[in-house]
Amino acid sequence: MKLLAIETSCDETAIALIEVKNKGKKVKFKILGNEISSQIEIHKEYGGVFPALAKREHIKNLPLVLDKVLKQSKIKEKDLKKINAITVTTGPGLEPALWTGIVFAEELSQKYNIPIIPVNHMEGHIFSIFPQKGKAFTVENKKELFPMLTLLVSGGHTELVLIKDWQKYKKLGQTRDDAAGEAFDKVARMLSLPYPGGPEISRLAREERNSPLEEYPQGEVEDLNTSTPSLRATPQEWNKIQLPRPMIYTKDYDFSFSGLKTAVLYLIRDLKKKNPNILNNINIKQKIAREFEDAAVETLVHKTIKAIKQYKIQTLIVGGGVSANTYLQEQMKKAIKEINFSSPTTKKIKVHFPSKALTGDNAIMIGIAGYFRIKNKNNIKNTKNIKADGNLSL
Numbered sequence: 001m002k003l004l005a006i007e008t009s010c011d012e013t014a015i016a017l018i019e020v021k022n023k024g025k026k027v028k029f030k031i032l033g034n035e036i037s038s039q040i041e042i043h044k045e046y047g048g049v050f051p052a053l054a055k056r057e058h059i060k061n062l063p064l065v066l067d068k069v070l071k072q073s074k075i076k077e078k079d080l081k082k083i084n085a086i087t088v089t090t091g092p093g094l095e096p097a098l099w100t101g102i103v104f105a106e107e108l109s110q111k112y113n114i115p116i117i118p119v120n121h122m123e124g125h126i127f128s129i130f131p132q133k134g135k136a137f138t139v140e141n142k143k144e145l146f147p148m149l150t151l152l153v154s155g156g157h158t159e160l161v162l163i164k165d166w167q168k169y170k171k172l173g174q175t176r177d178d179a180a181g182e183a184f185d186k187v188a189r190m191l192s193l194p195y196p197g198g199p200e201i202s203r204l205a206r207e208e209r210n211s212p213l214e215e216y217p218q219g220e221v222e223d224l225n226t227s228t229p230s231l232r233a234t235p236q237e238w239n240k241i242q243l244p245r246p247m248i249y250t251k252d253y254d255f256s257f258s259g260l261k262t263a264v265l266y267l268i269r270d271l272k273k274k275n276p277n278i279l280n281n282i283n284i285k286q287k288i289a290r291e292f293e294d295a296a297v298e299t300l301v302h303k304t305i306k307a308i309k310q311y312k313i314q315t316l317i318v319g320g321g322v323s324a325n326t327y328l329q330e331q332m333k334k335a336i337k338e339i340n341f342s343s344p345t346t347k348k349i350k351v352h353f354p355s356k357a358l359t360g361d362n363a364i365m366i367g368i369a370g371y372f373r374i375k376n377k378n379n380i381k382n383t384k385n386i387k388a389d390g391n392l393s394l
């Protein structure tokens, strides 16, 4: 089966052509072509994604991206009629952006008479773990896979979802305000770091974790951004860099990242009162980034582990842009290892993160999620009446 997948929910115009091969109980995904055209540079100056601009860029990029995918796949455009289905993201996301992908899919669908499969972007993030280098995935062995749990952490979402069977979702909890990725982006902005902020915060936090400073460093401190000696803070100010873990011990599976972000805002405001240039000091920035990442990751890991224990989870899938965070990966794997170690007689819990290239938005995951819909004869619609839904939930 060959699938063309289209993703335009946010600021990446992505198309992939995937071949799915079934061998007994195993399924293998061969990526014939895959292209992502990122708009990050365009949205950077707004510090976030600007919907009208995203729409314009998607419309411009879609035919160019398709061209590249066809070239990579060594397929001529007229041979698109041999494709079995087009899978396209219909939500959640920015509606003007989603519509561009849907309209493009409809044009191809009519021209080449191919059915369209609507795909939920978050379901795509769940399925982004499947193409692992050279490995086939055994789909039939349900006893070993289910119940599954997924932690979806992106720029727009933070949710814990129980998966009892393919496409059977039960949301256990979600953020009550900001998404985890959004908090990373906003805190990065407070620290004058570029958008998207996740990777930047993570880099600074890693630097501080690799060579932690117990107290405020003595002597002249050079600001790495300007190469000038920067103003120092007092040890009291240094020790003040501590943040809360909002909602970590609440009984539910909800999260709150807005409170954490506000705590960073107040912390910076207090530090600046005495020392307006304090953020010129790279050590201070590193320490704030580390403390923020610690707080966010601790909360995510704590609630995920609680759900794993309560629902006797066999498989954990972490997906979405924030799943690229190496500290989150380390801490989650460590916590799962501890559970597996403490109960040697029960089956080992498996944890999966997407490969680095598939943590962010891409079309491969939309193709694979669409394949599982086709396989389970779920939601196969024809080209008519496909609508964008910015708030579509799982």
Ligand code: KG4
Residues within 6 Å of the ligand: 010, 153, 154, 155, 156, 157, 180, 181, 182, 184, 185, 196, 197, 198, 199, 202, 320, 321, 322, 323, 324, 325, 326, 359, 360, 361
């Ligand atoms: O899934 P995604 O690419 O787009 C949405 O569907 O939202 O997620 C983007 C989010 C951004 O907020 C970005 O800052 C965050 O993922 N992100 C990270 C990292 N890489 C990307 N957050 C934390 N650590 C990272 N390494």
Ligand code: ZN
Residues within 6 Å of the ligand: 121, 125, 154, 155, 320, 321, 360, 361
């Ligand atoms: Zn996403």
